[in-house]
Amino acid sequence: MEPTQPAPPTSNISVRRGEPLVVIEHVEKHFGELHVLNDINTVVNRGEVVVVIGPSGSGKSTLCRAINRLETIDSGSISIDGQRLPEEGAALAKLRADVGMVFQSFNLFAHKTVLENITLAPMKVKRMPRKQAEAEAMTLLERVGVANQAKKLPAQLSGGQQQRVAIARSLAMNPKLILMDEPTSALDPEMINEVLDVMVGLAKDGMTMIVVTHEMGFARKAADRVLFMADGKIVEEATPADFFDHPKSDRAKDFLSKILDH
Numbered sequence: 378m379e380p381t382q383p384a385p386p387t388s389n390i391s392v393r394r395g396e397p398l399v400v401i402e403h404v405e406k407h408f409g410e411l412h413v414l415n416d417i418n419t420v421v422n423r424g425e426v427v428v429v430i431g432p433s434g435s436g437k438s439t440l441c442r443a444i445n446r447l448e449t450i451d452s453g454s455i456s457i458d459g460q461r462l463p464e465e466g467a468a469l470a471k472l473r474a475d476v477g478m479v480f481q482s483f484n485l486f487a488h489k490t491v492l493e494n495i496t497l498a499p500m501k502v503k504r505m506p507r508k509q510a511e512a513e514a515m516t517l518l519e520r521v522g523v524a525n526q527a528k529k530l531p532a533q534l535s536g537g538q539q540q541r542v543a544i545a546r547s548l549a550m551n552p553k554l555i556l557m558d559e560p561t562s563a564l565d566p567e568m569i570n571e572v573l574d575v576m577v578g579l580a581k582d583g584m585t586m587i588v589v590t591h592e593m594g595f596a597r598k599a600a601d602r603v604l605f606m607a608d609g610k611i612v613e614e615a616t617p618a619d620f621f622d623h624p625k626s627d628r629a630k631d632f633l634s635k636i637l638d639h
């Protein structure tokens with residue numbers, strides 16, 4: 378050993394960034410006659426930020442839900458950190474703890490305070506002592522800028538504040554990956570940026586993120602890659618600059634002209 382060598386980086390992310398974290402192969406899903414996921418293949422590497430974009434009904438939410446196993450798939454495979462998604466039981470609970478999920482509608486527990494919303498899973502699932510869970514929760518609430526709201530109930534917060542609490546809650550389990558499904562689309566315009574700023578911060582910190590959003594500013598600023606979906610297929614996969622400035626397919630051109638128009 379060379380004593381003069383610099384210490385190895387301590388963060389998992391900087392050591393392992395670039396390895397495949399989510400591997401999706403030949404995934405198929407039908408709802409009755411409807412082919413919602415049609416031969417989906419992609420790899421999301423550790424530390425990567427992937428934005429999923431596409432018209433309504435193209436299968437974006439279904440794909441997110443399948444990655445978290447909230448939805449079953451007909452065939453193909455999805456693995457996270459080298460492990461195929463378990464069917465059920467303790468292994469599935471473990472996987473869920475590794476994958477944070479943020480929804481359009483916040484989904485906070487209405488009768489629990491902001492602080493309790495965040496400490497619940499670490500205390501229940503990880504058996505973390507209350508004191509430690511609360512200290513960590515306060516650090517997370519500070520990170521998303523709502524520490525002064527800790528004692529309130531979700532209904533006493535604005536939408537933007539609630540969504541930032543939801544993000545803090547997903548971080549409390551120290552997930553390997555965060556999935557976000559249209560996290561800003563239920564918000565009033567003046568609250569969108571405060572949530573996007575938190576998301577950009579997470580991306581900069583090296584969090585692996587899969588984000589369904591039509592916020593092009595976020596995609597351009599934070600995404601490594603854009604997946605454009607239409608009719609259950611990944612139609613284009615490109616860097617944000619390439620995708621927004623030089624879409625290749627007619628579907629993408631048509632879609633972009635619509636979202637740019639308003």
Ligand SMILES: Nc1ncnc2c1ncn2[C@@H]1O[C@H](COP(=O)(O)OP(=O)(O)OP(=O)(O)O)[C@@H](O)[C@H]1O
Nearest residue numbers: 408409411413431432433434435436437438439440
């Ligand atoms: N549980 C379900 N049962 C039957 N059909 C469903 C179910 N969930 C979704 N679908 C259908 O599957 C298709 C894909 O839905 P999905 O929610 O994944 O689309 P999306 O791309 O997220 O759309 P949006 O932009 O409107 O959120 C849609 O046609 C939808 O109606």
Ligand SMILES: [Mg+2]
Nearest residue numbers: 437438439558
């Ligand atoms: Mg959706």
